[in-house]
Every structure is written in C-alpha cells, then in structure tokens.
Amino acid sequence: MKDKEKHLYYLNELSDYKVDSDDPDVRGWKVKDVDNRVIGKVDNLLVSKARKRVVYLDVEVDSSIIDANHDPYGKPASADVHEFINKDGENHLIIPIGLARLNRDEKYVYTDKINHRTFAETKRMEAGADIDRDYEVVVLESYNRDLDRGERTGDSDYRDRETTANPKRDLDEYERSRMSDKDELLDDDSGTYEERRQRGRIPDDDSFYDRGEFDRDKYRR
Template sequence: MKNEDFRNERLVPLSAMKDYKVAKDNPDVLGWRVVGADGESLGMVRDLIFDPAAMKVRYLAVLADRRFFNTGDDQRLLVPIGVAALDKKGKKVFVSAIDSNSVSSYPVYAGGPISEDYEYAVRDSLHRNQRDAMPGTTTEHRAEFDEALHEQKVRSGNMPSDFYNDASFDEDRFYTSDQEVYREKIYSTRDYDETVADTSTTDLHHEDRGPKSVEDSISTIERLEHLREKGSITQEEFILLKKRALDL
C-alpha cells in the first residue's frame, strides 16, 4: 500500500511505508521468533508499527502461534516495543511480560486502524501480567494495581500526548538491549530480576531475620530508584517494591 493510504492514521505498518525502513544500525527483527517469560515460543515478528508524527516505532506486530488460541485463524498481537528485548545472537525477541499461560488473554489485533481502546487494552493487560508475576504480590497489592489502572482509564476522546512517554514505548531501550536465550531458558543481562529476587528473599526470611533495618530499606529503595531511572522497571513496579521494602 502507498504512503497516501495512511495519511490520516496515527500508527502505520512500517512495511506499508515505502519511504521508511529500519535504521541501518538497528537489527531488522522481521521473522525473528518471539519468546515468552517461561521460554516458550509465542510467535514471530511480522511487522513494526510506526508513528509517522514522532518518527518512532511503537509496537512489534507479532503473528502468534495458533496453538494458544485454539483456532485455525491467524492471531496478531501488538506488543509495545519497550517491553521486549533482543537476543541478537539467537535472533529472538524476548518478552518478559507475557508467557504461554497469559498470551491467550492478550488483546488480539483484528487489523485495520489501531484504535485507542485497543492500545489501552494492551497497556492494561501488560500491567496486570507484570503485577501477577512479581514475587510476593499479595491480594492487597493486586487491589492497588487494579485501582491504579482504573485511575489511568480517564479518557478525553483523544490519545493523551503523554501516552507514549513510558519505558514500554522506548525503542532505544529495545534496540540497545541484548539477552541470550539458550535451550528455551532465559538468562537476562538486566539487573531487574536480581533486585526483585533480593527483595523477595528479604520478605521470605523476614520472620527469621527479624525486622529489616532502616539501612536495608534505604539501600533497597536506592536500587529501585536506579532501576526506575534506567527504565528497567515501571513506575507501578517501583511503587509496589518500595512498599514491600518499607513493610507497608
């Protein structure tokens, strides 16, 4: 299709934009296998969704494996580019926020113009997955997450100008990432998992070790702030982990 066919669209498949292509310094991920948090193959990258106004890629268009949807029809998913990471050597894309159990509940893209409702549904689905996957997440924390999502759903009829001002849509974060996926097992180069594991271990052994010291809590919060600044964790993850560090 020609560029003129998309003049009034906010988001456009990169394959349809003949005058645009992936920057030469960035890998072309079309055809790369998409791997979930549990090491299962979820599908394949078939296109990139481009924002012509901002000159940025917003989503990976993924053709999902049909086995997860119990259908003979192709199922397409749009995954925000910032929640994915590259395995450059293995030519795979790793998505930690989705696995073989949660992919069937991920919003399916039906094709055509990408609606604001679909983008909100994707955001909310990822936030719920991230919430449920966090070690030590309690019923109270889940309720806090749901309340935060509810507050974010205030819509003006137009996509807010700051909707994409989030690490989930940071294409630089995607293209500069590199992880290795061996034998369907994930070995992350990010330090997010290490910090979460450390926080979780502290919670698990809290009764044995006695109350956490102020110094321990401050040290944990400083690490979390560092990860938030780097974009390794979202604001919602930071809030919940901070509360756990303070025993709130």
C-alpha cells in the same frame, strides 16, 4: 477507524520509512515469552509518524496461543468495545517495543516480563487491522496486570524470575526501577475510558508513547 485519529502505520505502508540503522530488521524472527516458549513471529512493525519511530511489534501468534482458548482479559476501554472475544482470523498481537528484547546472535525476540498465558489471554486482532487507542489500552492493561498481581500477592516466584533476568541489579534497585517504569498513565485506572481520558490519564495524542513500555533503549539491550 471511523471518527478516530490514526496514530499508527505499518512499516510496509510507509515507502519513505525504513528500519533504524542501529536495529536489525526483526521481521520474520520468532518471539519468545519469559519462559522461552515461542508465542509467534514478528510479521510487521508499527510506526508512530509523529514520533518517527517504531512503537510496536506486530506479531503473528503461534497456534498454541489460539489453541489455549483463553478468554481475553481486560475491561472495555470505551463504550464502543462491548466484549472481548477473539474471533476466527484474529491471530495477531502487538507488543510495545520497550517490553521486547533482542537476541541478535540467535535472531529471536523475547520478553522478560510476559508469560504464555498472558499472551493467550490478550485481545488479538486481524492481520493489517487499523489500531486505535482503545485497543492499545486494552493490550497494555493485559500485559501490565502481571506486575500488579505480583505486588498484591507477594508472588516470590514472579519476583525471583524478574530479578534473575537482571542479575546485576539488587532487589532494592530492581524495585525502584520497576516503580519508575510502571505505567503512570494507568496508576489511577478507575472510571470509564472517557473519564480517564478527560483526566489526562490516557492522552489522545502521541504523548501516549512517552510511557516506559515504548523505551527503545530497553529493546536494544
């Protein structure tokens, strides 16, 4: 990660860190998408030392993700990112902790927002790779586009799927919650990465992890 601040550390790099006593250690657990398809397993946890907590799951993807052979979605976060091509050996993805849910009884992690194709279209990385802010932005833009697509197209199937995952909320409450959770840092995503960074849309520091995607309370539900 030349000339860039390191924000994230793998849990096994930090001898003085351990999993929070309120959370199970999900390393080795299967990860499922919104349609209950296995997309991989949790290989490691990524920690923000500044925030002293886990912010991402590091997932080794299932072969079905690689075999789908979709081109990664996204736009260059900066001039240093010239193309989005998943190369041989890049078989890991990161999932923000707030987009993951736990099934403690059957010991698997799942998401109620992201489908198999979106995972397959997301830029991957090699196991143990250093993760910079550029890559984080690319991944979050990939995951967040499904909500945007549902709003633009009036995709009732997507909306029904979302509300079904939260049966105790009526539609109005669901819409309010979704808008409050929506990524404020990418509300105005016009311009280059550097332009957005200078406008304060993409913080250089660990205030980046104030976003709703990193809400641990959602993870624990």
